[in-house]
Amino acid sequence: MDYEDFFRAELNALPDSGNYREFAELERHRGAFPRATCHNGDRDVTIWCSNDYLGMGQHPKVLSAMHEALDRTGAGAGGTRNISGTTHDHVLLEAELADLHNKEAALLFTSGYVSNWAALGTLAARIPDCVVLSDALNHASMIEGIRHSRAKCVIWNHNDLVDLESKLAALPADQPKLIAFESVYSMDGDIAPIAAICDLADRYGAMTYLDEVHAVGLYGPRGGGIAEARGLMDRLTVIEGTLGKAFGVVGGYIAASAELCDFVRSFASGFIFTTALPPSVAAGAAASIRHLKHSNTERQDHKARVADVRARLDAIGLPHIDNPSHIIPVMVGDPVKCKFISDTLLREHGIYIQPINYPTVPKGTERLRITPSPVHSAQDVEHLVAALEHLWTQCELARMPIAAQ
DSSP states (O other), rough: OOHHHHHHHOOOOOOOOTTTOOOOOOEEEESSSTTTTTTTTEEEEEOOOOTTTGGGGOHHHHHHHHHHHHHHHOOOOSBBBIIOOOOHHHHHHHHHHHHTTOSSSSEEEEOHHHHHHHHHHHHHHHHHOEEEEEEOOOOOOHHHHHHHHHEEEEOOTTHHHHHHHHHHSOOOOOOOEEEEEEEEOOOTBBBBOOHHHHHHHHHHEEEEEEETTTTTTTTHHHHHHHHTTOOOOOGGEEEESSSSTTOSSSOOEEEHHHHHHHHHHHHHHHHHHHBBOHHHHHHHHHHHHHHHHHOHHHHHHHHHHHHHHHHHHHTTOBBBBOSSSEEEEOOOOOOOHHHHHHHHHHHHEEEEOOEETTTSSOTTTOOEEOOOTTTEEEHHHHHHHHHHHHHHHHHOOOOOOOOOO
16 A cells, blocks of 8 residues: 555545644734734734633733743643652642532543543543443544443433433433533534533433533633533532633643542543643643632623624624623535635635534534634724625625614
8 A cells, every 4th residue: 555645645635625724823912912913824813713711821920920930830740640750839839720610629631521521531441331421523632532431321412401311311320420521612602501411410420521611711709610600610510621711721620529630540541641731821820710710800801892792793684603701603504605605704804713624513504603802903803804704705604683773
């Protein structure tokens, strides 16, 4: 077999379907986010699809904490957490995370993907005869963790409580069960019925595993996520989150009982065999969490900006999924046009929004995933909406009826 020919043929098939992914080489401007220089586009751009939802990656408190830790400790952690990489900054960060979610303990990982893969994989593999009930739209990291465990997996229809209960009822009453689901789903922006899922878990003797990566920092009086906003954190067995989205840094974690966290720490290969995050990163994340525990300004401004963008899209009839979260999926429905719009926004308008095509979303649901932030200005919104309206007309895409003013 000619391996290079095989790779080339597979890659050559992607552009015609609109599914070839190209990187924009961005350099963010400190203190001026969402501004960035696009080095392979030869211009400055405004980023409209970042998961740094609150701009905390640019916050002075975060940068100061990282500089201080770098000067105090140096660059790296020095190894895995078990051998030489557990630093005082890691311990302080885990205490902040446990407090954020009102749990006994927290365990830090190198990314949100790894925290899901390692925690779900370990729990499902080592609890005897465990069955995982996984929401149909769970993130790839959750799916991979469950696969890695080799435990029985039962997929239930997305946010469908009737289907979930029927699948729980079909299992033996004494069989260990783990319900895995997300709070905010990143592509459609809808939110899970957490309380009702917890009710079913209590009724059928199941543990609950809630992925809050698109909610921590953004929801709840202290940024603890949807579960905090709804007063449900005490009802969840495991809350998983990320430090790489609203908290603006990098890393993932779980928060749970001391015994569960210690269990995962002791058995998860994804924790045991990987180098720890640099202490400067841990210090920056802790500073971000501490700030957002006490400041609602960023969350209030963020909510207002999201509402403004939605209203402006409604005013020109651009179709977007109506959801209760901060994620605005603008529906294109064609992979080639979706990529064309994205490319043209970057090239001609200085607006960076990546196209979301298959396999991230099902074919026929291609979209632009817009994430407004409190650091976008009113002028940024005006420029975005005008550019989208022009391209919608150019591409002859359908619009929604415009409500009477």
